[in-house]
Every structure is written in structure tokens, then in C-alpha cells.
Amino acid sequence: MTDSPRPLVLSLGEPAGVGPEIVAAAWRELRGQTSFAVIGDAALLRGHAPVRPVMEPGxxxxxxxxxxxxxxxxxxxPVTPGQPDAANAGVVADWIEQGVSLVLDGQASGLVTAPIAKAPLYAAGFRFPGHTEFIAELTADAPYRGTRGPVMMLTARDLRACLVTIHVALDQVPELVTAERVIRTSRVVHETMKRDFGIARPRLALxxxxxxxxEGGALGLQEIEVLAPAVATLRAEGVDITDPRPADTLFHDEARRTYDAAICLYHDQALIPVKTLDFWGGVNATLGLPIIRTSPDHGTGFDIAGKGVARPDSLIAAIRLASEMAAARSAG
Known part of the structure; x- marks a missing residue:
């Protein structure tokens, strides 16, 4: 792998979680392959790696x-591993905001976010469900040519699974899976495959x-009344997308070779195959934003924080994916 034109920035995330140790482990693994600057507390990181304070990503x-x-x-x-403190939550949010600002200013090629803990952020007045919504608002006024997200994409090995709905109760999914949502999500994914993955003619599987x-309406009408009209609209726009396919036959090795990204309708439909394929190395990427943003597909790991056993696989994969996406966007 070669460096992106500019380095990445990486927000440290919840300081009492596994973030500091996996960031240090990722640095040790990726030296000589790529480069990034961490936005965080230098004193905290000195316990995990040799640290050099810098003023800018370059x-x-x-x-x-x-x-x-x-x-x-x-x-x-002060930080105690495994014990989050709402007193630090404001700075954790500031790390993310600074990362977004550096990418928007052109000083960094993309943002990788280490996991955050929602409870201390909410206790400190954070008003967003999570990273994705916060970053979407921070980039809302930035110029962007294309269909706006955010759309969540999970990757593992050769699978890219993109979500129409995310963290909602299963009994709410049928009413939330509308033709409009399916069309918007598919447009974002289609455009992203071309712009950030260099795929000239993306193939989407629904x-x-x-x-x-x-089963022709015998087991539900959504495929006929919602999904088929969405597919027709997308095909008329030039999007290569399949008819709705049974999810139980969509993710095996042979099936994955027939498409570049899968449009999944609810959380577990995407997450189960992703985590089955690569439980430790899955990546979460946010599509349809003016910036590149990826993150590891796991949480803060409070139960193992500070014990030296946290695996950095997912963070390393997130850094590599962000670097590749940034390079493709820059070359486009």
C-alpha cells in the first residue's frame, strides 16, 4: 500500500476503553505502510507507544x-481503564469535531474514529445517537456533489453490506423500508462505489x-409493493441493481462474486454475514458524506480495557480502508 496524498487523522474515542491500546497497536503494525495523526491526549497515549506531538496532520x-x-x-x-467519566466527554466530542474540520480543510485525507461510549456523552449533553449522525451534521454545510448520506456500510473480506435501516426495533422495519429510503440508499452506494472504490460500473444486490x-406475495407484499417499484426507478436512472433476492442465499462465496455491494434492509441482515465472514476485522464506513470516514466494527471494550488483550484487527482494517477510499476519491 502507498500513502494517500495526505495522511489520515484518527480520533481517539472513549479514553477509558480499548482505544488507546489498539491505536498504539495499529501504529506498530502500519509503520512503513501508511501514516496518520491521532487527535487525542498525548499523555494518555505515552503509556502505550512513543509519542511525538504535532501541530498539523502533515x-x-x-x-x-x-x-x-x-x-x-x-x-x-484522569482516566481509569474500564471506567468512563462524563467529565471527559466534551473533549471526546471535540476530538471528533477537530478531525472532521481537518479533513474538510484539506489537511487530512480521511477520518478514522475509534469507538465512543454513548452514556457518558449523553450525560454531558451530547444530542446525537452516535458518531454517524454527529459527523453528518458537522459536514452538512460542506459542498458535496452526489446523493447525501449518511449510509452505513459494513465490510468484511469481499462483502460490502449497506443498510437502509440501522438501529431500530425489528417490528418497525416493514414501515421504515420505503421505496424512497431504498432508492436514496442505493443511489448513495452506487455513487460511492464509483467515486471511492474506483468501480466504473457497480453491481448492486438488493x-x-x-x-x-x-414467495410471490404469499409470505409478504413488500417485495411487490415497495421493492420492485424502487428497483424500476433505479434501473431507469442507470443503476445496475438486482430484483429483491432472498437474504438466505445472498451472502455465500459464489453469490458474493456477482455483486459489488449488497443493499440490506435491517441491521442483522447485514451484520450477521459480515461478522460471520470476519468477526475481528469488520469495518464500518459512512457513505454519502463530503469526507471519508471509517471506524472499527466494535465497541469500547470496557471489560478488557487496560489488560493488553484487545485486538487491533478491526481498527487496522478501518485505517487501510480509509486510505484506499481517500486515494480513489483523490484520483477521481
């Missing part, structure tokens, strides 16, 4: 092989909602 390129570059934004309260794709 400084990371020359020193990445020798030390972990950190844009130092110190925390106000998962059905009901078993056996509704």
Missing part, C-alpha cells in the same frame, strides 16, 4: 516510522425483506 508523514504523531487535546479528568423474497 507532520505525521515524516515521523510516523519512529513515533505515534498526536495532535494533543488534553483531557480534563436483499428481500421476507423469506423467499415474499
Amino acid at each position: 507532520e505525521a508523514v515524516g515521523l510516523f516510522s519512529d513515533a505515534l504523531p498526536v495532535i494533543d487535546m488534553p483531557l480534563p479528568a 436483499a428481500a425483506l421476507n423469506p423467499h423474497a415474499g
